[in-house]
Amino acid sequence: MKETVVSANSFDARSTLQVGDESYEIFRLDKVEGAARLPYSLKVLLENLLRTEDGANITADHIRALGGWDSQAQPSQEIQFTPARVIMQDFTGVPCVVDLATMREAVKELGGDPAKINPLAPAELVIDHSVIADKFGTNEAFAQNVELEYGRNRERYQFLRWGQTAFDEFKVVPPGTGIVHQVNIEHLARTVMVRNGQAYPDTLVGTDSHTTMVNGLGVLGWGVGGIEAEAAMLGQPVSMLIPRVVGFKLTGELTPGTTATDLVLTITEMLRKHGVVGKFVEFYGEGVAATSLANRATIGNMSPEFGSTAAIFPIDDETIKYLKLTGRSEQQLALVEAYAKEQGLWLDPKAEPDFSEKLELDLSTVVPSIAGPKRPQDRIVLAEAAQQFAKDVLNYVEVPVAQQAAASASPVDEASDESFPASDAPAYGSQENGAGAPQHAGGTGAAVPSNPVTVTAPDGSTYEIDHGAVTVAAITSCTNTSNPYVMVAAALVAKKAVEKGLTRKPWVKTTLAPGSKVVTDYFEKAGLTPYLDKVGFNLVGYGCTTCIGNSGPLPEEVSKAVNDNDLAVTSVLSGNRNFEGRINPDVKMNYLASPPLVVAYALAGSMKVDITREALGTDQDGNPVFLKDIWPSEAEVNDVVANAIGEDMFAKSYSDVFAGDAQWQALPIPTGNTFEWDPQSTYVRKPPYFEGMTMETTPVSDISGARVLAKLGDSVTTDHISPAGAIKADTPAGKYLTEHGVERRDFNSYGSRRGNHEVMIRGTFANIRLRNQIAPGTEGGYTRDFTQEDGPVSFIYDASQNYQAAGIPLVVLAGKEYGSGSSRDWAAKGTALLGVKAVIAESYERIHRSNLIGMGVLPLQFPEGQSAESLGLTGEETFSISGVTELNEGTTPRTVKVTTDTGVEFDAVVRIDTPGEADYYRNGGIMQYVLRSLIRK
Template identity: 45%
Template sequence: MNTANRKRLPGTQLDFFDTRAAVDAIQPGAYDTLPYTSRVLAENLVRRCDPVTLVASLKQIIERKRELDFPWFPARVVCHDILGQTALVDLAGLRDAIAAQGGDPALVNPVVPTQLVVDHSLAVECGGFDPDAFAKNRAIEDRRNEDRFDFINWTKRAFKNVDVIPPGNGILHQINLERMSPVVQVKDGVAFPDTLVGTDSHTPMVDALGVIAIGVGGLEAESVMLGRASYMRLPDIVGVELTGKPAEGITATDVVLSLTEFLRKEKVVGAYLEFYGAGTASLTLGDRATIANMAPEFGATAAMFYIDEQTIKYLKLTGRDDELVKLVETYAKETGLWADSLKHAEYERVLRFDLSTVVRTLAGPSNPHRRLPVSELASRGISGKVENEPGLMPDGAVIIAAITSCTNTNNPRNMIAAGLLARNANRRGLTRKPWAKTSLAPGSKAVTLYLEEAGLLPELEQLGFGVVAYACTSCNGMSGALDPVIQKEVVERDLYATAVLSGNRNFDGRIHPYAKQAFLASPPLVVAYAIAGTIRFDIEKDVLGVDADGHAVTLKDIWPTDAEIDAIVASSVKPEQFRKVYEPMFAVSVDTGEPANPLYDWREMSTYIRRPPYWEGALAGERTLSGMRPLAVLGDNITTDHLSPSNAILPDSASGEYLAKMGLPEEDFNSYATHRGDHLTAQRATFANPTLKNEMVVEDGKVKAGSLARIEPDGKVTRMWEAIETYMERKQPLIVIAGADYGQGSSRDWAAKGVRLAGAEAIVAEGFERIHRTNLVGMGVLPLEFKPGVNRLTLSIDGTETFDVIGERKPRADLTLVIHRKNGERVDVPVTCRLDTAEEVSIYEAGGVLQRFAQDFLESSKAAA
């Protein structure tokens, strides 16, 4: 640790590092010109780097140059059980590999504190209209995930620096916001900013507290866990000035869905956003967290808010210790991280957004950045005449209505608004439609406590929105099974069935296999659509029902006022509720059990946990980058849900057929996400999304949707998995060709692992989302980017070609993609190597993150011996 520039925090016995002095020593007055994120990055470097690295890195930050990369050392890693578990499975496999080479497996441990929250395992099999839904769903979760939970329990005792929050307690990001992040860390009498990476793209939610937190793939998280720096180039730091104030009745959800459309259009992929301006002051911390949570939907790496009175108010509201609250305020003011100190920050690029222009909004279908003002549903062909044939569901039926996801359940105003709307609806005699599977899955138990305090939980329960879980549910595709009668009607009538949820993702096929499309909405709007029962409904104007006096009831009749919402929040949301939830959750306990064996006892027949194969055969060797055949030729906006879906596994899928052969009953197939610790199940999910459009598969002149591929040179069209099996048997190297924004969505490492196990050596696209690109590098897959104006269409790529890549692989070097056409023609295409840093080149050349660490570990062990 670099101990220079220490300074005493006034009124405390704590030191902090005088980053201002370090920066200004390099260039006088430079510190005051740095934006907030740059200051915190500088603080992190001052605390951790040796003097030579420190000077070089600070110069880069000051000069705003991105040609060179510098190390970032996050203070901690946070994981949910899907990616966190697979990361720990990889580390367990790494221990096996090192033991096989004569190394000591017990020495392989996270060296950075790693917090694992089990929150992505529960499916809503029982809806919120069942009073015992929570207990039933938890029992099913424990039964289905016994193998996974056995492994997670082993990790608690086998690895150092791993802390596990068991299932049934809430969602990682909300727990992180409400308790785990201290904003300012203290270690060995030294105070420094909290910084973290998380194995979920929505980790930036805690940026609302002024904490630099970014989402990374599981592979990059593994690297950080094992003590390697996260190398980065200084990103674009974009100022987002918020002006105005939301109008009456406009929720934070409406704001963030509008911002998502705006920021996607402004192309902020990979940028660090800093929100500021007069409009920011009107946003509660919960509102800010709702915005920061959706940073990956903007395409941004981070979505920062400054530390101000709202931050301090929130820390007090959520029951933080008085000493910590005082420290955060003092530290921020002394180090220049308080809002007043940042008034004159300068940005290379500034975007301006007027909050007063926001209207009541949905997002969809299919993409969170496709804003859909509810007043425009009719003009866009969404709403229309509601068919109410007796005994039948209408077209556009809302079969899933879910208040879920940390995006919205973190925000007391949103949750209180939903409760008040439910109360008003109940008073007017409105009910949910019987085909709407309703659910309430808060990200924290504190939500239940303040809804009970306000007398609103019974109102929600009356409409079918009882608590089904404290977990990430429908937003992650864990909506559970439909009533068989409803499912039968959806299938037989080929209904346009939909889902409405208060989440952050609505990609095709994600929310439920039988919901053809999904729409994002605020929690009160979710309740309203459960009453309406169909998306083919003008929610602003159409009649929701008739009350006991014969009066028609519309949305405006039951929508609560802002003043009423704020009054209930003020009287019902209390610090003691958060203390009651979190103090026992994080109570220090001493494990007196026997130390675990450093090597995991793999269960041979498990379909959840299996020793990973990344040190075996071709995966541990060289990639040829020659003679590659396309596995798929794809368009724009390919998401990680296309590459590796997370929703329920259907029996006629490749994974479903495999699970059946393994003796698993269909009712326990669970989701693709829960099986990612077993590569034999997970690799069968590669490109398994039924909405995938592989341009190599054309029928009647149109690209046919489905998990389909065309085996070359045979020309045979098959299911994707059969094509992958064929190519694996032939030991045929593969390539994927794609359009713009490749890899949007969740930070799932299996979107990269799946294509690597299939034999893909390179991906060529018009552009990559940041997290997926790093996952590809971490798996030893080469990301290549077409030059502007060049793409699969201008090159007339049809999938009959073979491809080579030639040139020296250096950070962002120009390489050549050689296309060999079927007629013998050769075309040389310049492409950009998207290995962005020297560290990424090193990882790629080793074969991936795990191979790189294994080589370094064994070399250092030999040197020590």
């Protein structure tokens, strides 16, 4: 059981709430002056402080500071937030459990009790990131992919099954069940938590940035690094500054023909432009009541894409309706409503809480959209997509100057926000426009670069592909597969396409990977599965698949044609991420779209086709078929949703969700409270974080004689830093596996090997699209090794080993938004294990900056308005950083002095933002801090 913190109760807030026959202890918010005017999200934080007030870490002054929050002030007040639970997925969760197992041994070696290393808050892990869409387009694809998944991941799964038995309060949702965030909203989320007789808001942190999906249910939570999650599991509060809160007012309603995906891409674009990094976003206004829970969850999911810490909706009738649909008990429903109303957490559509900043969106102005070709915030109005492709493709292909000039002749306007006609279907296509010439975009007359290649399929048939060919069309990701309206719309597009005689183009890899079994249940009940299958969208697995880079290989003949001819081919997916190199190594340009548009692009087969005006194909009589001909009306979608989805489906799917199938239950597992490490394992190895650790901390020191491992530009994401995707044979990671007897076919992905630090270090900074400016002309994990004469180009890992052997510390130089993307602990762990002591960037994404500190790496920022370029830094210099030792005196310096051997000198801002982060850094990292704290208890 979790240790119950006895609140100091300075505000006399302890009270009781009677709901039916049950009585609960609660902490009343109205006892704190100023609470009523606070945004919903800050009320949740205020309750958290009231309940966990201990007079030391959490004091009456902290509570008063939150009650008296100044919405216009810059964040400066630190508070300690204690999440009610922790949620994980298997890529990021396996290292968590590896670290916990390692901590047990370290405690033992330092003379403590290993059993102290045990989750004190409920921790739930959903295995969803391991299934790869190898097989597709057949009814056997799902079973075959599950079989391959178990074959590749047996060691990891055995380890997780051991963890389920060895640790209290730790549960695992086995493979083939669903995606963590969809399982969270459909089953795991409590909305109001009950524990040890207390009722309080459900809050959480998760080891995946899209944890924010649960914000749609009124649950405050966000993604953290695995190292922060481990600390939370072990009872450590999350140190944070009271954030600014951006109020986002919704008015009106979506017009027919627009989807939740169109809405969320519009919101993502707006909030990225506004700037919400490090802030909470909270939705309010009359439009919230008109926004379905499914749509709220879709918006919450995309919070990392617009950069906010959280993106939350208050509790209201829609929340209760969804909790009822998904099988929560009557007592739970009554408690959620009673608690929310008692505490002022129930939505008042007319209220205008005190916000730091405000934005507004009239939902009726949202138009059909996609986003790409490499960032979620780069929204494109669907009607302008082919034109925009013609412009963007020039960044990915080399074309003759004359052709390039022609392609650039018609400028593409910025995506406008003009509404589509408010009819029962958008004005997609017309007979007058005809099919259009395939080498032109949007009827503008602007030539698109072309390099047509004839491909011979295994059955002997031939077809032609060119730049812009859609080679991956994936209905994937909890972002959209949790939303029955867009999923049913996709299935109805497939149905109407089949009835017209259309099917996917032969070069398109089509996959369907829902976030829960409920989706396939309602497809079956509505009789829509056969149509999805006929178009090629057969079930490939219940997991993230394409959205996290597990798209599997393209058909061999397509891959060869693409690579031999350097074609800029595309993917279209209903996911939340489309960064370069993420989706598939053969695919250069990636577009986010709603599930029905994913189906449409599979039919069209090319981004050159303007699917709003040009035909997708021809029917049985040779007549052109336009998108408008197969787009379902809102009434059709609503009818299927109303008749095909019921409470019984959720009850059945989640009745025994932790048990797993026969394959899971048959896995042999070791016993005991410390893990028996297998020295031959290439999946799970004991990491070196605690080697040589003592109970006393080593004073932090200044950095001298450091070399630059990587000099990077703007918007370098954790996808560029963290190992992900396939492991290539000629890389350090591939060579390591080969040396350990692993056949090429069994390499698996980096994600599946996250429990082996040896593989992960070798894959850090090794993304195929990484451009390290020290090694110009290279792409991928390369740098220059200045331990050797003239600094030859080498793999980043190999250079790092040489630098560490020579005792030379390393730094990384970076531009703006360094570390945006998923909350990947390995982006920080790998950085630390490569010997990097400091990162100097123009700006950081919140999670990665925090994770660097958690691994003992110092995050520094260039002075305002300055950069590596403006300071004339090439990356060939030797760096020294002085002033760091001030941390040993218990204070954090505002700046430190950076000097180089070439005479460049500047004061870098120290981005250790809270006293708690300073404690972690002084201890060498968050895990060392927690370990010492637990032993001293």
